[in-house]
Amino acid sequence: xxxxxxxxxxxxxxxxxxxxxxxxxxxxxxxxxxxxxxxxxxxxxxxxxxxxxxxxxxxxxxxxxxxxxxxxxxxxxxxxxxxxxxxxxxxxxxxxxxxxxxxxxxxxxxxxxxxxxxxxxxxxxxxxxxxxxxxxxxxxxxxxxxxxxxxxxxxxxxxxxxxxxxxxxxxxxxxxxxxxxxxxxxxxxxxxxxxxxxxxxxxxxxxxxxxxxxxxxxxxxxxxxxxxxxxxxxxxxxxxxxxxxxxxxxxxxxxxxxxxxxxxxxxxxxxxxxxxxxxxxxxxxxxxxxxxxxxxxxxxxxxxxxxxxxxxxxxxxxxxxxxxxxxxxxxxxxxxxxxxxxxxxxxxxxxxxxxxxxxxxxxxxxxxxxxxxxxxxxxxxxxxxxxxxxxxxxxxxxxxxxxxxxxxxxxxxxxxxxxxxxxxxxxxxxxxxxxxxxxxxxxxxxxxxxxxxxxxxxxxxxxxxxxxxxxxxxxxxxxxxxxxxxxxxxxxxxxxxxxxxxxxxxxxxxxxxxxxxxxxxxxxxxxxxxxxxxxxxxxxxxxxxxxxxxxxxxxxxxxxxxxxxxxxxxxxxxxxxxxxxxxxxxxxxxxxxxxxxxxxxxxxxxxxxxxxxxxxxxxxxxxxxxxxxxxxxxx
Numbered sequence: 053x054x055x056x057x058x059x060x061x062x063x064x065x066x067x068x069x070x071x072x073x074x075x076x077x078x079x080x081x082x083x084x085x086x087x088x089x090x091x092x093x094x095x096x097x098x099x100x101x102x103x104x105x106x107x108x109x110x111x112x113x114x115x116x117x118x119x120x121x122x123x124x125x126x127x128x129x130x131x132x133x134x135x136x137x138x139x140x141x142x143x144x145x146x147x148x149x150x151x152x153x154x155x156x157x158x159x160x161x162x163x164x165x166x167x168x169x170x171x172x173x174x175x176x177x178x179x180x181x182x183x184x185x186x187x188x189x190x191x192x193x194x195x196x197x198x199x200x201x202x203x204x205x206x207x208x209x210x211x212x213x214x215x216x217x218x219x220x221x222x223x224x225x226x227x228x229x230x231x232x233x234x235x236x237x238x239x240x241x242x243x244x245x246x247x248x249x250x251x252x253x254x255x256x257x258x259x260x261x262x263x264x265x266x267x268x269x270x271x272x273x274x275x276x277x278x279x280x281x282x283x284x285x286x287x288x289x290x291x292x293x294x295x296x297x298x299x300x301x302x303x304x305x306x307x308x309x310x311x312x313x314x315x316x317x318x319x320x321x322x323x324x325x326x327x328x329x330x331x332x333x334x335x336x337x338x339x340x341x342x343x344x345x346x347x348x349x350x351x352x353x354x355x356x357x358x359x360x361x362x363x364x365x366x367x368x369x370x371x372x373x374x375x376x377x378x379x380x381x382x383x384x385x386x387x388x389x390x391x392x393x394x395x396x397x398x399x400x401x402x403x404x405x406x407x408x409x410x411x412x413x414x415x416x417x418x419x420x421x422x423x424x425x426x427x428x429x430x431x432x433x434x435x436x437x438x439x440x441x442x443x444x445x446x447x448x449x450x451x452x453x454x455x456x457x458x459x460x461x462x463x464x465x466x467x468x469x470x471x472x473x474x475x476x477x478x479x480x481x482x483x484x485x486x487x488x489x490x491x492x493x494x495x496x497x498x499x500x501x502x503x504x505x506x507x508x509x510x511x512x513x514x515x516x517x518x519x520x521x522x523x524x525x526x527x528x529x530x531x532x533x534x535x536x537x538x539x540x541x542x543x544x545x546x547x548x549x550x551x552x553x554x555x556x557x558x559x560x561x562x563x564x565x566x567x568x569x570x571x572x573x574x575x576x577x578x579x580x581x582x583x584x585x586x587x588x589x590x591x592x593x594x595x596x597x598x599x600x601x602x603x604x605x606x607x608x609x610x611x612x613x614x615x616x617x618x619x620x621x622x623x624x625x626x627x628x629x630x631x632x633x634x635x636x637x638x639x640x641x642x643x644x645x646x647x648x649x650x651x652x653x654x655x656x657x658x659x660x661x662x663x664x665x666x667x668x669x670x671x672x673x674x675x676x677x678x679x680x681x682x683x684x685x686x687x
Contacts, residue, residue: 174198174202200213200214265637268641268676269676269680271644273324273327273677275668279670281306283352291352292353294337294352295336295340296330296333296337298334301669302668309350309670311362312607313334313364313670314364314371315606315607315678316334316674317368318674318678321372322681331371331372338368338395339392342395342396345357347360347402348403355427355428358421359423359452359453361455362455362473363477363478363481365396365399366400366481386492389491400481400485404417404478405417408422414470414511415508417470419466419471419474420467421446421450423449447464448466451466454474455607456541458598459589461537461589463528470526471541472544479563480563482502483501483549486502487550517568518535520536521536521538522571522575524542524543524572525538525541538589539588539589539590540589541608542575543616545615546563546616547615549561569621572615573616573621582655583631583652583653584650584652585604585609585632586609586613586628586632587604588603588605598649601653603651603652604635604651605648606672607675609632610675613629616628629682631652632675632679633679633680635655638655646672647672648669
């Protein structure tokens with residue numbers, strides 16, 4: 053990252069965290085701040101040109117195709133290696149012998165060599181010429197596959213070796229450029245195939261899943277690799293560098309997003325061992341940002357450094373952490389949990405309790421972006437908005453921090469509302485901290501977290517339950533009353549119970565009463581439920597406010613369904629899950645993709661909004677696999 057960019061990120065972070073007591077945050081620092089630009093690493097194929105070396109060692113013409121994605125450009129400078137020792141040196145320097153998938157592929161590439169692969173014209177022609185746009189031309193992949201099949205037909209190679217090499221070459225030509233070659237291979241080599249799902253780790257059981265869902269689920273699992281990204285250690289772009297690979301939403305969104313990632317991780321955990329590692333790495337990225345910035349921004353872009361998003365870090369940690377047994381018996385697992393606990397508490401205090409986000413008068417929290425100018429990421433659309441005042445832009449930025457950008461929910465006065473979903477999340481986080489403190493033998497801390505959660509519950513019950521509507525809603529501080537706006541934000545108190553064995557759940561773990569849960573359930577069934585699932589909010593449709601009726605969003609759909617399940621409304625949870633899965637599956641079969649949001653009233657992808665419908669899509673994928681696994685056990 054350039055020194056100018058670092059200064060900008062430092063200033064933005066300090067502006068965001070300016071407190072009434074004038075306390076300053078730690079400075080932001082990302083790696084080397086020197087003037088040298090570290091360019092995007094080029095694939096090994098570009099660093100070591102096999103065409104130029106043909107006269108010296110023609111075997112490398114096919115070998116480079118076969119081994120490029122085994123090597124990390126930053127660790128292995130192939131052009132400096134003794135060509136006759138390419139494989140051994142590369143393996144030694146990239147430390148990849150510990151990965152059985154990579155070792156298998158190396159062995160397969162050697163088998164192709166021994167079979168005379170260097171003399172095969174098809175394999176030789178599969179090497180792209182300098183300057184060729186090889187990632188967009190399927191001919192190279194096809195040539196390599198045909199060449200190895202030709203060797204198999206001659207009896208020189210086994211079918212298993214050919215299949216292994218063909219899949220590797222195919223992966224090389226189709227995976228994103230910005231993911232390091234070694235990590236791409238690790239991911240590809242371990243992705244679960246939902247067509248061959250086994251009874252392992254509580255994951256999807258094929259025999260319990262209707263066949264129409266299998267193809268869609270398998271598409272999601274295989275598509276994770278296309279949503280995988282890495283950031284360079286230094287950049288002159290607006291990206292904030294992160295240490296681990298991560299999954300982006302897709303479409304126009306080419307960076308990690310905070311609350312999206314929780315729902316993405318739910319699906320990564322159901323997609324195989326490699327994606328579980330990616331999920332844990334994503335959590336470590338958020339811990340890294342907390343340590344560096346004091347909070348987690350909306351996304352890893354410098355223009356997001358004035359705001360955060362719904363605080364799901366503790367729930368993401370809970371999704372990937374070691375088991376309680378591992379924490380008690382394995383020092384490394386305990387150390388990881390200690391670090392995660394510290395990071396999550398740091399975010400809780402620094403971002404949500406030590407500044408204007410915490411409203412002492414009520415003992416509850418709000419979203420708050422203190423910047424009062426147009427959003428850089430939406431400059432053109434903000435130019436169209438009226439009125440163009442500092443107050444308007446501060447409230448617009450704050451509403452973007454809620455993740456609901458935009459709806460009629462906050463009446464264009466988001467800074468003056470105490471959101472029910474934010475406070476429900478914080479209640480769940482406080483109960484999770486209590487659970488972790490007990491797990492780590494810190495009983496005094498556990499008691500403090502329990503007391504904090506009790507107080508928040510007391511305030512939410514007093515201010516956020518609307519008996520007239522039968523829903524939890526936001527509290528309007530200007531009008532001094534709970535709002536009448538009915539949305540799925542009101543289901544978060546049903547979901548916000550801490551995750552622990554049923555026999556250990558006490559009355560203090562519940563945020564809502566049984567009577568309140570029943571009224572919310574009745575509201576959902578009678579007013580929110582349509583053919584495609586639950587509509588996100590009720591009221592006048594507005595295509596320019598995409599979180600309004602008639603749209604449904606994976607994030608709030610998931611929270612509502614999980615909340616119903618936690619309160620014992622299993623039949624409702626199952627029925628609504630199936631409606632949502634059926635809509636997602638229908639659009640997939642029609643369009644071949646999963647999209648950002650859906651029209652649950654018309655049972656279609658016609659959703660409107662302030663920008664074109666996005667596909668990919670990270671949290672849609674995650675929620676689909678999460679609900680599919682949960683529903684599968686109840687068929």
